[in-house]
Amino acid sequence: MKKLLFPGLLAAALVSLSLTSCGSSADPIDDDANVTALPPLPPAPDSTKGAKQPDALRELNSVNATQDIKKMQPQM
16 A cells, blocks of 8 residues: 555656646736847956056966966076
8 A cells, every 4th residue: 555655646746747837827928028139238447557467366277377386496
């Protein structure tokens, strides 16, 4: 009896979910909606005024990391 209870409940839940999702929606669909494009975003302001970024704000990549390691090594 217990072996049939869980699969039966699972099947009933799946059937009830699929039946409710296939029904017609209560909200009418508005096919005459006006669609307009959004205005373009303004350019980001340049807060550096064209100055070079300090080393703390540089992108972390292999080229910059290699340069930093070379600067830290003692010169022979």
